[in-house]
Amino acid sequence: GNSVTQMEGPVTLSEEAFxxxxxxxxxxxxxxxxxxxxxxxxxxxxxxxxxxxxDKGSNKGFEATYRKETTSFHLEKGSVxxxxxxxxxCALSRDNxxxxxxxxxxxxxxxxx
Amino acid sequence: xxxxxxxxxxxxKRTGExxxxxxxxxxxxxxxxxxxxxxxxxxxxxxxxYDVKMKEKGDxxxxxxxxxxxxxxxxxxxxxxxxxxxxxxxxxxxxxxGRxxxxxxxxxxxxxxxx
Numbered sequence: 001g002n003s004v005t006q007m008e009g010p011v012t013l014s015e016e017a018f019x020x021x022x023x024x025x026x027x028x029x030x031x032x033x034x035x036x037x038x039x040x041x042x043x044x045x046x047x048x049x050x051x052x053x054x055d056k057g058s059n060k061g062f063e064a065t066y067r068k069e070t071t072s073f074h075l076e077k078g079s080v081x082x083x084x085x086x087x088x089x090c091a092l093s094r095d096n097x098x099x100x101x102x103x104x105x106x107x108x109x110x111x112x113x
Numbered sequence: 114x115x116x117x118x119x120x121x122x123x124x125x126k127r128t129g130e131x132x133x134x135x136x137x138x139x140x141x142x143x144x145x146x147x148x149x150x151x152x153x154x155x156x157x158x159x160x161x162x163y164d165v166k167m168k169e170k171g172d173x174x175x176x177x178x179x180x181x182x183x184x185x186x187x188x189x190x191x192x193x194x195x196x197x198x199x200x201x202x203x204x205x206x207x208x209x210x211g212r213x214x215x216x217x218x219x220x221x222x223x224x225x226x227x228x
Contacts, residue, residue, distance in 0.1 A: 004155075036219075041221070042221055043117070043203060043205075043219035043220050043221045043222055044156075044203065044205075044217075044219040045218075045219065046216045046217075049216070089155060089156065100158070100161065100171075101146075101156075101158070101217060103148075103155040103156040103157075104155050105153050105154055105155040106155050
């Protein structure tokens with residue numbers, strides 16, 4: 001079946017540190033891959049996406065590359081800010097009508113000034 | 114901007130009570146979804162709907178039902194609440210595949226506590 005695995009949190013970093021949050025998946029076919037972010041007290045919002053192998057999604061300084069050979073979609077940012085403190089969810093879309101998603105458990109990131 | 118609103122931010126109920134959670138979206142989306150979010154488990158799909166009066170079970174439908182009488186509105190019903198339904202409930206909506214970048218838009222969530 002389809003599943004998403006993320007590194008356990010919480011992750012605590014100092015401002016301007018480099019961030020990596022690992023995400024691996026199992027899926028039938030070739031799903032699209034996503035990172036969603038949830039800021040405190042808010043719903044989830046799309047951060048970035050990639051729809052096929054070797055695609056790189058990017059937004060707000062975050063990047064992730066769709067690696068079919070390693071079934072991974074790791075999230076990276078070169079220099080985190082306090083405002084990046086949030087919960088990050090890796091997700092894939094199941095290969096059927098309507099974009100039915102499978103989400104990972106989420107990784108909480110805290111950035112200290 | 115797409116807006117997805119949920120009827121309540123916080124609810125406290127007693128075991129056995131009936132609960133309606135309502136979700137409204139203003140972007141004419143065909144697809145609507147209900148998830149629950151629990152620590153360490155992420156989001157799990159309860160029910161979804163691809164059209165008015167249409168519903169499909171997600172991964173954890175037991176103890177829940179839904180109603181979609183109008184395109185913009187998708188209700189989650191807990192007929193008789195139990196303590197294991199204490200959770201954060203998130204509603205989402207989207208266009209169907211082929212019309213969008215496969216993005217789901219989420220509401221702010223309803224935190225339900227069942228005593």
